[in-house]
Amino acid sequence: MSTAEFREICGMAEFRAAEALQRAVWGKDSMPDPGDLMMVIQAEGGLAAGAFVDGRLVGYVFGFPSATPGVQYLHRLAVLPEMRGRGLGAAIKWYERRWCLTRGISHVRWTFDPMQAVNAALYIDRLGARSTTYLVDYYGAIGGIEEGLPSDRLLVNWYLDDPIVDAKSQGRFVSEEVEDCLRVRLPHDVESLIGHDRERTLAARLMLRDNLRDAFASGYAISGFDCSERAYIFTRNRPA
Structure with a gap:
């Protein structure tokens, strides 16, 4: 290429x-x-x-x-x-x-579908974004591959001058020591269901919604994503 x-x-x-x-x-x-x-x-x-x-x-x-x-x-x-x-x-x-940094912008936020492991791996793991906010049916009814499903989203914050983000931008992946964390795994093979099995996809959506919202309500923030386990990592010591 x-x-x-x-x-x-x-x-x-x-x-x-x-x-x-x-x-x-x-x-x-x-x-x-x-x-x-x-x-x-x-x-x-x-x-x-x-x-x-x-x-x-x-x-x-x-x-x-x-x-x-x-x-x-x-x-x-x-x-x-x-x-x-x-x-x-x-x-x-x-x-x-x-x-953004050349224009004085130090904070970018956006939303993404929390069921998409590829996006979670990119945004949370590789880029260092984090989240404390779950948005239920954010866009309402939409077409395309999500037709017939609630358009739930995670709102993420990307702090561009965060030392961890800076390290990731240079290919230096810094491990963090955390004492209190929990994990929420994605439903098994959920991506293969989207667009093919609406009933099972909806059930997976609602289960993940409950798990993520419960973690946020307990005072945790998403600060990482384990790509091998397909799991969101929640900690108390890095609020978004």
Whole structure:
């Protein structure tokens, strides 16, 4: 594979390519961020950027300033299915971190589906984001691969100047000593059910919802993800 170039999206043809990329990732029935909206938000200080290979947009990130100074909200991150497994998702996020820090932004937050182990591994384990907030049916009814399911999400916080995040950005993975922690494992093979078995997927969603909300209610925060056990790691000593 040619070396990927990471840069801001430029021109309506590339913004339309970002629309097409979203449909390829989330399904034809999903509603992509419109190209003209992304262009305007970018012009007013938001981030609309991507990974380009041989001039083709293969990954995409879209975020915008929040009402809190120094805090950006990440709305979308996507990599084309055929380009996954090459580290592009993490590389796009590290590009986002550099982009934000040069503009005085030190905190990025976003949501993701807590049943997706791949996303948990990227956001929590590789990037060092953390969470104390579970959002029930956040977007309401949506189409695509989640049609017919409550759109539950974890709200995560990524503190860009955190020493642990900085170490991870340099490939230095720092182990933390914790005295009080608990683990919540993902339901077995849950990803294979999504889009194929709505009844079993819904049961898995509700079970995970209860387990994560109970942990948060007990004063724990998600501070890690064990990829081998597919388990969220909760601690008391690193609140989000």
